[in-house]
Amino acid sequence: MAQFLKVKTPDEVLSILNGIQPLPPEPVSLALACGRRFASDITAAEQAPHFARATMDGYAVRARDTFGASESLPALLERSGEVIMGEAPARPVAPGKAVEIPTGGMLPEGADAVVMVEYTSVLDNTAIEITRPVAPGENVLKAGEDIALGETLFRKGAMLRPQDIGVLAALGIVEVEVFRTPRVALISTGNEIVPVETRRLAPGKVRDINNVSLAAQIKSAGARVGVQQRVSDRLEDLVSACKEALIDHDMIVLSGGSSVGVWDYTTQVLAGLPESELLVHGVAIRPGKPTILGRTGKTLFWGLPGQPVSALITCQAFVLPSLRKLQGMMETEPVYARTLKAILNRQLPSVHGRTDYMPVALSRGSGGVMEASPIFGKSGAINILARADGYVVIAQHVEGLDCGAEVSVFLF
Amino acid sequence: MAQFLKVKTPDEVLSILNGIQPLPPEPVSLALACGRRFASDITAAEQAPHFARATMDGYAVRARDTFGASESLPALLERSGEVIMGEAPARPVAPGKAVEIPTGGMLPEGADAVVMVEYTSVLDNTAIEITRPVAPGENVLKAGEDIALGETLFRKGAMLRPQDIGVLAALGIVEVEVFRTPRVALISTGNEIVPVETRRLAPGKVRDINNVSLAAQIKSAGARVGVQQRVSDRLEDLVSACKEALIDHDMIVLSGGSSVGVWDYTTQVLAGLPESELLVHGVAIRPGKPTILGRTGKTLFWGLPGQPVSALITCQAFVLPSLRKLQGMMETEPVYARTLKAILNRQLPSVHGRTDYMPVALSRGSGGVMEASPIFGKSGAINILARADGYVVIAQHVEGLDCGAEVSVFLF
Numbered sequence: 001m002a003q004f005l006k007v008k009t010p011d012e013v014l015s016i017l018n019g020i021q022p023l024p025p026e027p028v029s030l031a032l033a034c035g036r037r038f039a040s041d042i043t044a045a046e047q048a049p050h051f052a053r054a055t056m057d058g059y060a061v062r063a064r065d066t067f068g069a070s071e072s073l074p075a076l077l078e079r080s081g082e083v084i085m086g087e088a089p090a091r092p093v094a095p096g097k098a099v100e101i102p103t104g105g106m107l108p109e110g111a112d113a114v115v116m117v118e119y120t121s122v123l124d125n126t127a128i129e130i131t132r133p134v135a136p137g138e139n140v141l142k143a144g145e146d147i148a149l150g151e152t153l154f155r156k157g158a159m160l161r162p163q164d165i166g167v168l169a170a171l172g173i174v175e176v177e178v179f180r181t182p183r184v185a186l187i188s189t190g191n192e193i194v195p196v197e198t199r200r201l202a203p204g205k206v207r208d209i210n211n212v213s214l215a216a217q218i219k220s221a222g223a224r225v226g227v228q229q230r231v232s233d234r235l236e237d238l239v240s241a242c243k244e245a246l247i248d249h250d251m252i253v254l255s256g257g258s259s260v261g262v263w264d265y266t267t268q269v270l271a272g273l274p275e276s277e278l279l280v281h282g283v284a285i286r287p288g289k290p291t292i293l294g295r296t297g298k299t300l301f302w303g304l305p306g307q308p309v310s311a312l313i314t315c316q317a318f319v320l321p322s323l324r325k326l327q328g329m330m331e332t333e334p335v336y337a338r339t340l341k342a343i344l345n346r347q348l349p350s351v352h353g354r355t356d357y358m359p360v361a362l363s364r365g366s367g368g369v370m371e372a373s374p375i376f377g378k379s380g381a382i383n384i385l386a387r388a389d390g391y392v393v394i395a396q397h398v399e400g401l402d403c404g405a406e407v408s409v410f411l412f
Numbered sequence: 413m414a415q416f417l418k419v420k421t422p423d424e425v426l427s428i429l430n431g432i433q434p435l436p437p438e439p440v441s442l443a444l445a446c447g448r449r450f451a452s453d454i455t456a457a458e459q460a461p462h463f464a465r466a467t468m469d470g471y472a473v474r475a476r477d478t479f480g481a482s483e484s485l486p487a488l489l490e491r492s493g494e495v496i497m498g499e500a501p502a503r504p505v506a507p508g509k510a511v512e513i514p515t516g517g518m519l520p521e522g523a524d525a526v527v528m529v530e531y532t533s534v535l536d537n538t539a540i541e542i543t544r545p546v547a548p549g550e551n552v553l554k555a556g557e558d559i560a561l562g563e564t565l566f567r568k569g570a571m572l573r574p575q576d577i578g579v580l581a582a583l584g585i586v587e588v589e590v591f592r593t594p595r596v597a598l599i600s601t602g603n604e605i606v607p608v609e610t611r612r613l614a615p616g617k618v619r620d621i622n623n624v625s626l627a628a629q630i631k632s633a634g635a636r637v638g639v640q641q642r643v644s645d646r647l648e649d650l651v652s653a654c655k656e657a658l659i660d661h662d663m664i665v666l667s668g669g670s671s672v673g674v675w676d677y678t679t680q681v682l683a684g685l686p687e688s689e690l691l692v693h694g695v696a697i698r699p700g701k702p703t704i705l706g707r708t709g710k711t712l713f714w715g716l717p718g719q720p721v722s723a724l725i726t727c728q729a730f731v732l733p734s735l736r737k738l739q740g741m742m743e744t745e746p747v748y749a750r751t752l753k754a755i756l757n758r759q760l761p762s763v764h765g766r767t768d769y770m771p772v773a774l775s776r777g778s779g780g781v782m783e784a785s786p787i788f789g790k791s792g793a794i795n796i797l798a799r800a801d802g803y804v805v806i807a808q809h810v811e812g813l814d815c816g817a818e819v820s821v822f823l824f
Contacts, residue, residue, distance in 0.1 A: 030608065034628040048795075050613055055791040086604030088615035104604055104719065104792075106616040146793040153798065161824055162632065163797035166625035166720050169608045170618070170794055192498030192516055196442065196581045201462050203500035204518040206582070213578035216446040220574065307516065308578050334774065340752065362746065379467040380516075381558040382460075382582055385575035386565065412573055 007282035009396055010355050013293065013318055016279055020300070020325035022157075023180040023250060030168055033160045035222050036178035037328035042154040047144035048170045052107035054083075056139040059098040059120055059128065060111035066133040074129035079122075083108060098128055107140055114139035147171065157330035179328035184218050185227040185245035186211055189238060189256035190306045193230060209308040209382065210255040214315055218253070221320040222327060235265070239272035246273070246299055250326060253319060256306040266303035270294045273301070284396060285355045287379065288314035293322075300326075308382050313357050313391065316412065340390070340409045342372035348392070349400040359388035360409055372409050388412065419694035421808055422767050425705065425730055428691055432712070432737035434569075435592040435662060442580055445572045447634050448590035449740035454566040459556035460582045464519035466495075468551040471510040471532055471540065472523035478545040486541035491534075495520060510540055519552055526551035559583065569742035591740035596630050597639040597657035598623055601650060601668035602718045605642060621720040621794065622667040626727055630665070633732040634739060647677070651684035658685070658711055662738060665731060668718040678715035682706045685713070696808060697767045699791065700726035705734075712738075720794050725769050725803065728824065752802070752821045754784040760813040762806040771800035772821055784821050800824065 008016075025039030054060065061077060069075035082100035083089045089108035093099050098115070099108055107114070116139060119132040147153065153167060154160075160178070168176060193208040194201065201207070208230055215225045226249050231241045233256065245252050254266060270276050273296035280293035287310040292303030302319055304311045321329075342362060350356045358374050365371035372392060377384040390409040394401055401407060420428075437451030466472065473489060481487035494512035495501045501520035505511050510527070511520050519526070528551060531544040559565065565579060566572075572590070580588060605620040606613065613619070620642055627637045638661050643653045645668065657664050666678060682688050685708035692705035699722035704715030714731050716723045733741075754774060762768045770786050777783035784804060789796040802821040806813055813819060 030624055031627065034632065049618060051615055053792070084616075085602065086616050104602075104618070141790050141792050145790055146795050153795070162625045162628035163724055163794065163800075163824065165628045166621045166724060166794050167798045169621045169624045170720070172608060172610060172613075172619055174609045190497065190516075196584060197586045198584060201584075203463055204496075204498050206461060206516070207584055209578045209581045212442055212581045213574045215443065216574035216577045220446065308582070312575055312578060334776070364746070378553050378557055380465070380553050382575065382578050383558050383565070386579045388575075412575065 007284050007289065008280050009284050010317065010393070013280050013283055014321065016293065017318065017322050017325055018331050020322055022328035023182060023326050025177045026180045027175050028178050030165055030174050030176060033168075033176050033178060034162060034165055035159060036181070037159050038154050038156050039177040039179050039328065040156050041152055042168075042176070044147045044149055044151045044153055044171060046171055047149045048147040049141060049145075050143060052143050053141045054101045054103055054105045054107060054114045054139060055141050056114055056116045057103050058101060058114045058117045058139065059130075060093055060101045060107050060114055061098045061130070061134065062093060062095060062111060063113040063134050063136040063138065065096055066113075066115060066130050069130045069133045071131045074121075074131045075133075076123075077128055077130060079126055079128055098130070112136045112140070155330075157328045157333070159329075179326070182223040182250040182323050182326040183226045183248060184223050184251045184253055184323070185242075185249040186214055186218070186225055187227070187229055187231055187238070187241055187245070187252065187254045188306070189231050189233045189254065191233055193256075193306075195230065210304070210306065210311045213308060213312055214253060214255060214304075217312065217315050217320065218323065221323045223251075223323045233265070235268055235272065238269045242269060242273055242296070242301075246296060249299060251300040251302065251323070252296075253302045253304060253315075255304040255311045266292050270296065270301055270303065276301070283314070283318075284353070285314075285317075285357060286351075287357065288317070291318065293318070307380050309380055309385060312382075312385055316391075316410070317357065338411055340370065340411060341406055342370040342409050344392070344401055344403060344405045344407050345371045345373050347400065347403045348374050348394060350394040350398060352399050353396060355396045356394040357391045358394060359384050359391050361387060362389040362409065372407055385412075419696050419701065420692050421696050422729065422805070425692050425695055426733065428705065429730065429734050429737055430743050432734055434740035435594060435738050437589045438592045439587050440590050442577055442586050442588060445580075445588050445590060446574060446577055447571060448593070449571050450566050450568050451589040451591050451740065452568050453564055454580075454588070456559045456561055456563045456565055456583060458583055459561040460559040461553060461557075462555060464555050465553045466513045466515055466517045466519060466526045466551060467553050468526055468528045469515050470513060470526045470529045470551065471542075472505055472513045472519050472526055473510045473542070473546065474505060474507060474523060475525040475546050475548040475550065477508055478525075478527060478542050481542045481545045483543045486533075486543045487545075488535075489540055489542060491538055491540055510542075524548045524552070567742075569740045569745070571741075591738070594635040594662040594735050594738040595638045595660065596635050596663045596665055596735070597654075597661040598626055598630070598637055599639070599641055599643050599650070599653055599657070599664065599666045600718070601643050601645045601666065603645055605668075605718075607642065622716070622718065622723045625720060625724055626665060626667060626716075629724065629727050629732065630735065633735045635735045645677070647680055647684065650681045654681060654685055654708070654713075658708060661711060663712040663714065663735070664708075665714045665716060665727070667716040667723045678704050682708065682713055682715065688713070695726070695730075696765070697726075697729075697769060698763075699769065700729070703730065705730070719792050721792055721797060724794075724797055728803075728822070729769065750823055752782065752823060753818055754782040754821050756804070756813055756815060756817045756819050757783045757785050759815045760786050760804070760806060762810060762812040764811050765808060767808045768806040769803045770806060771796050771803050773799055774801040774821065784819055797824075
């Protein structure tokens with residue numbers, strides 16, 4: 001039956017991925033929240049700063065007392081103590097007076113501006129000259145001027161970055177609701193694969209690359225790798241390994257079998273799991289055509305080609321986006337942080353009707369222009385990916401790209 | 413004395429950072445090596461694959477037996493068993509014979525090419541027709557064609573990515589020498605700061621933002637945060653906290669005091685540490701001028717402004733590069749993964765003689781062009797950074813940038 005199912009385009013697959021719902025929320029302490037995604041909008045329950053602060057070292061004054069001041073005709077103000085950092089000012093600023101204040105110090109009552117120390121000169125213990133006027137509010141961060149009470153600070157699905165942690169810390173938020181981190185079971189299979197630590201390879205055998213390289217990719221997308229095992233390619237062994245993984249994983253990634261026969265084999269594994277549904281049976285891409293996506297209950301099931309290059313590319317192109325969706329990524333999130341424009345420095349042939357993922361190396365060409373050099377090589381040579389900085393996608397209905405064309409490079 | 417030291421330009425600081433030597437190497441298991449940097453060049457101690465492999469499903473043949481084959485005049489070959497995945501072929505391919513082979517299967521002796529299954533048709537149990545000729549080597553990955561024996565695979569200082577892990581796994585390398593991860597002590601000080609978990613702030617007090625936001629930045633650069641504490645701003649307390657941190661940290665980051673007085677105070681702390689040397693006393697940037705870099709023995713010492721926005725920007729611009737150098741980053745490493753070209757969508761004024769770091773938000777403008785919108789706001793407002801995707805650097809001798817100018821955005 002399976003072989004009659006239509007192979008999907010990458011866009012069709014990505015649109016299926018867009019429908020993936022995030023995992024349930026969980027609380028996480030602020031110190032561990034970086035890289036996680038907000039499970040709800042965050043509004044400010046208090047304002048910041050909660051008092052007017054000086055943003056410069058200088059003197060807190062009433063702005064009107066400095067109007068008209070100049071180098072030639074300075075304003076003369078009476079010195080009236082100083083504001084101690086971290087403490088409430090001892091007394092208000094009366095008309096005609098100036099109180100010394102450090103950056104971050106609390107503006108005394110009565111004052112509405114700070115004159116920078118550079119525009120003052122101390123005459124004696126009691127008086128200073130001001131050589132430039134200040135406007136009300138100048139060099140002052142008013143109460144609530146950074147963060148207003150009730151302001152929406154973050155949207156559900158946004159990823160927490162260090163500065164966002166800083167904003168939450170400013171408000172005393174020490175715990176935040178984020179979407180749960182996906183836990184992924186990695187299963188590799190194939191009669192040809194042996195443990196990575198195997199010293200001498202027997203003829204026909206290769207080491208199990210996928211279990212380590214896919215694990216590194218999955219962790220780089222913020223997910224956790226749980227079970228990680230090699231299973232014999234007997235159907236019942238694979239089904240039972242997957243069933244076991246269902247207990248405490250949100251996703252199963254089964255890699256193995258790039259050939260036509262094994263491809264159908266992976267769908268048989270999926271079919272052997274409870275409440276299973278086949279969503280994608282092959283993608284019209286190279287490399288990576290025999291990629292399978294399904295569900296078993298609430299667990300996502302990926303069948304990736306066993307060939308390591310295909311597995312790495314399809315993981316990057318499809319598995320990682322599905323992990324980001326589980327973590328709450330919004331459909332509208334820009335991908336600019338993971339792509340870059342470059343000029344193709346040679347022609348890139350392609351076949352109509354299939355989307356090609358071509359590894360490229362980046363370098364600065366003449367005039368500082370970013371150039372992308374395609375890395376050609378035999379199918380299956382993993383060393384090609386080690387020499388690449390990213391890949392270029394040649395869309396299905398394009399018959400290659402010209403030298404000099406501007407391309408988007410998806411960075412590894 | 414200190415106030416007579418010349419404030420440095422950002423380029424002068426970065427050139428000092430370029431002289432930082434990496435920490436000593438240490439072995440790490442492959443599973444934990446992603447994101448670390450090679451402590452030496454890696455050459456291939458074996459070849460990969462170690463046997464010729466089919467890159468397509470089909471039939472292993474002698475290429476000459478297919479010469480001249482076409483749809484109208486197919487070559488007729490005798491079927492001679494099949495190659496089992498992961499096993500040495502039972503017998504060689506004799507002239508006029510074809511052996512079924514799966515992708516990744518070991519090419520039998522005698523064969524030099526694989527005919528794709530699409531260009532064959534099985535006549536009966538003993539014969540197949542070939543409708544397209546193959547050249548020698550076609551659809552075959554020869555022994556050593558992916559990775560040649562003795563080939564230099566990776567350069568010292570390169571960061572390990574998932575595909576690099578894959579290449580090492582292919583060769584059975586289960587442990588790799590990488591530069592040690594820097595351990596950073598974070599100390600915040602200031603009479604005004606109180607723990608983040610403080611419920612109600614007293615007048616003049618603010619929460620300790622830096623300890624959590626700087627920690628998140630430092631971890632994002634692959635370093636570890638060790639000691640993380642708030643210390644009173646008494647000189648002897650700070651010196652003793654720093655001395656304690658010297659025992660098992662590679663870097664001390666002291667944040668606190670953005671005002672002129674406290675700036676000198678930080679240099680006094682440095683001066684109180686053993687074998688200390690002041691390398692940078694202030695940088696001609698905004699924000700972040702009162703940034704200090706020194707050494708105490710082998711430990712790097714950063715004094716960052718206490719003001720959270722200045723601390724975040726200077727950490728991003730200087731502390732993180734210094735951490736990458738400690739981890740072995742080479743001077744020649746391109747920064748394209750952390751920058752992006754965009755068009756400024758409004759004018760950006762600046763002051764001659766000072767380098768400005770201006771937060772910007774990114775969006776797709778008309779025609780899909782990436783636009784950078786400067787986020788203006790009062791000095792010290794951390795919420796500005798939460799709305800920003802990165803920053804633009806306006807160089808020292810530039811008096812602002814025009815609307816429509818192409819800029820490099822350093823991504824957060």
